[in-house]
Amino acid sequence: MPRLLIQNVDAITLDEQNRVLKNTNIAIEGKRIVAVGEVPQGFVADETIDGHDHVALPGLFNAHTHAAMSLQRGWAEDLPLDRWFNERIWVAESALTEEDVYWGAALAACEMIRGGTVAFADHYFWMHQVARVVEESGLKALLAWCVFGLGAEQEIGGTTLERTVEFVAQYQNAADGRIKTILGPHSPYICSPEFLRRAAEAAAKLGVGIHLHVAESQGQFDQSMREHGKSPVAHLAALGVLDVPTLAGHTICVTDEDIAILAEKRASVVQCPKTHLKLAMGTTRVPDLIAVGVNVALGTDGAASNNDHDMIGVTRLAALAQKQARHDPEVLPSMQALKLATQNGARAMGFGDSGVLKAGAAADVILFNFNRPHLRPRHDLAANIVHSARADDVAYNIVDGRVLLRNGELTTLDEDKILHEAEKRAFRLVGQELRMVREYKA
C-alpha cells in the first residue's frame, strides 16, 4: 500500500481533547492515517510532504449541495426565493442534459478540491454523471437522485422513484467505497405525503437514508400547517421519513418541538449560511440543535444561490451568522465551527471514520500554506483558518491517502478543458426559450 508522510507540520487534530500539535508528523498508509506524532519505526514513505509553515486539518465535508448548478452561478442574482425558482432555476433546469450535469459537477469538483473539500453530499439529476465525476476526481460523495413525485410529464433529469432506487442499488459503495447513496425526494413542500411515505419505505428496504430540503422559509412552514396541520418536521416524522437516517438541508423554520423530534430521530441538519443570507431566509437554530444533540453539518448549497463551493467561506459565515443572529459573540467558537465542517459532515454523510487526525482514521487531510500575510501571526491556528483563511490557501488535498491537490496543482482533473466546456454549456443553458415545469408558491 502506498505510504505518504507529512513532516514537520502543525496539526489541528479535532480530536476529543481538541489538541493542536506543533511541528508534528502524519504518517499515512493506503487509505488510513497510521500515526500522528512520532513516525512509526521502519516507515518508508513513497512520497514525503514538507509541512513547514503549513497547517493540517481533517478534510472538509460539504453536506448539502447541487454541484452541477455551478452552471447557473451568477444567473439568478438579488431575487426573492419565488422569482429565483420560477423565473430562473426551474426554467434553466428544464433544458438540462445528462452531459451538462457531468460538466457542471466537474467544474464544482475542481473548485471543491482546490478549497479543501474531500466529500460532498449531492442532490440533483442524472446522478450517474455525478458518479462519473466522483470516480474520476478521487473525491468522496453521498449521492441522491432528486425526485419530485409529480408524474412523468412534470419531471426533469430522469427522476422517478424507481429510477432513483435503481441508482442507489447500483452505485452504493462504488468507486472503491468513495460513493455512498441515499434517496432524494425533493422536499415536503413539493412531494405529496403519499410519495414521501413510499420514499421512506423504499429507503428502509434499501438500508439507506433520505436527503431532502426542510423548512426553508416561513412560507413553507405556514403552507405545511395549512395543508397538513403540522410543521414540516412533524409532518415528515408522521410519514415515517425520519425513521431512516435523514439529512435535512436548511431546516430554518423549526419550533422547539421540531428540534426535539430531530434529536429523538437522530437526524442530521445542514446549515447553508451563504444561501440563507443571500436569499434572506433566516438562520438555522444551530446552538439550539447542538444543545439537544442534533448532528449539525455545513453545506454550500448550489452555486445559483451560494455562488461558490467554498467550504472555508461557509464555515466562517456559519460562525458569523450565528453570532449575529443570537446577539452573542461567544457562540460557535472556531474549534466548534471546524467540527461542524468536518467530522459532523462526515457523520451525516456516512463516512464516520473521517473528520479527525488520529491513527486509524480515514486519510482525508488538507494542508493550508500559512506563508501568507493574512495568516500571520499564528496566535490561534483554528481562528486563523475560520476567520482569515481562504480556499486558495489550501495547498494539498488528500482523500483516502491519494493526493488530489499537490502544492496547488490538481492531479486528477483537466481543469482547462472543464472550464471551457462547462462555460459553453452554461451559456447554452440560459440562452434559449425554455420550458417551465412547475411553480414555487409558499
Place this chain on the structure above:
Amino acid sequence: MPRLLIQNVDAITLDEQNRVLKNTNIAIEGKRIVAVGEVPQGFVADETIDGHDHVALPGLFNAHTHAAMSLQRGWAEDLPLDRWFNERIWVAESALTEEDVYWGAALAACEMIRGGTVAFADHYFWMHQVARVVEESGLKALLAWCVFGLGAEQEIGGTTLERTVEFVAQYQNAADGRIKTILGPHSPYICSPEFLRRAAEAAAKLGVGIHLHVAESQGQFDQSMREHGKSPVAHLAALGVLDVPTLAGHTICVTDEDIAILAEKRASVVQCPKTHLKLAMGTTRVPDLIAVGVNVALGTDGAASNNDHDMIGVTRLAALAQKQARHDPEVLPSMQALKLATQNGARAMGFGDSGVLKAGAAADVILFNFNRPHLRPRHDLAANIVHSARADDVAYNIVDGRVLLRNGELTTLDEDKILHEAEKRAFRLVGQELRMVREYKA
C-alpha cells in the same frame, strides 16, 4: 511619463451607466487613465498587460481600518466587546512600540495589495510609521493619528492633540500626493465633549476632516443619552464635529433623526460588516443612509476583530448582511456593493478622482484572473466578483499607474522579511505582563 496598456480585458467601469465592456483596452499615462476602449493613436506602451480572461475593476478603498492591529489577528477571539477591549486589545496596545506599528502596517499592506485594495483610511498610533509603509508600498492612504484626550499619563502611541495636528501639517499630500491626513479623536464615548470641540476647531483650521468611531453599540447609544441627553450623532453635531468632513466608522445605532443629520452634514459612514457580525454588534442601516444621500463606504476594521484586510470579503459580507437584516434579497445588488467598496470610499477619503474606469480618472485599477473554476461561467461579472471571487483572484494591482502587484507578485515590499518580523513582534506583544490604560464600559 510611463505608459501602461491593458489589452483585451473585460471591464466593470462603475461609470454612470454601469457599463460592462467586453474585450476592451485601458490606456494609462502617468497617474491617469487616458482611454477606455480604443487605444489612442500613437500610444506606445512601456508595459503591456494581456487582459484575456481577466476582469478590470476600479481599485478597492478600505475606508476604516487600524492596519497595525494585524499583529493582534486571532488574539481576541469569540469575546464580547467589553472583554475584547479590556482583556485583550488595550492590554496588548499598552506595550506597542513605534517599530511594531511599522511592521504591523507593513504586514497589512502586503495583504491589502494582494487583495486589490489601493487605499486605506488608517486610524491608529505612531502614524509617521504608517506613512513610511505608504511611501514604500506605493499604496494611497488617509491617515489619522488616534487620540483619546485623556491626559498624557493615560495615552499610548504618542497621542496628544498637538502631536496629531503636527502630523497632519507635516504629512498632508506627502508621498507624491498619495498620503492625505485627517484628525482622529477616538470616539464620543471616550473623548470628552470639550476635547471633541477642540479637535473640530483644529480640523477646521487645518482644512482637514475628522475620522472617528460612532455609535458602535446600543450601550454606547444609551450612555450618550444618559450623559449628554443626545444620541452620539446629535452630540457630535452639537459640538461642531460634523461641520468638518467626517468619516464616521461603524455608525450602527442611529435614529431616523441621526440619519437626517448625517445627510445634512454630508458625513461619510463606513460599514465594517465582518467586525459587526463577529462581535454581534448589529448592522449599519445602509439602505436608509443611501436613501437620503449619505455617502456609505466599506472598511475592514482592524484584524483583531475583522481578522483580515480582505475588501472582497467585506464587500460580499456587506451585501449578505444587509439582505439578511432587511429580510430582502433585493437589497444591495452587486453593482451597488462594488460602488460602496470603490468610488464611495474614494470620495470619503478625499480621492474623488478614483473609483471609476474612464478617461481622466486616477489610474487605480485591479485585474481579476477569471481562469478559476469558481469564477466560471461568466453570466454576471459583477456578481461573480461580489459573491464568488476571493482576494487571491486579484492578479494585478495598479495605483497611480504604478504596478504594485504583477501577476501575483508584490513589486514594492519584501514579503518574506515582513512575515517574519511582524510575527516575531506579535508574539512579543501578547506574551508579557502588560499595563492597561483604560476601561471600556457602555
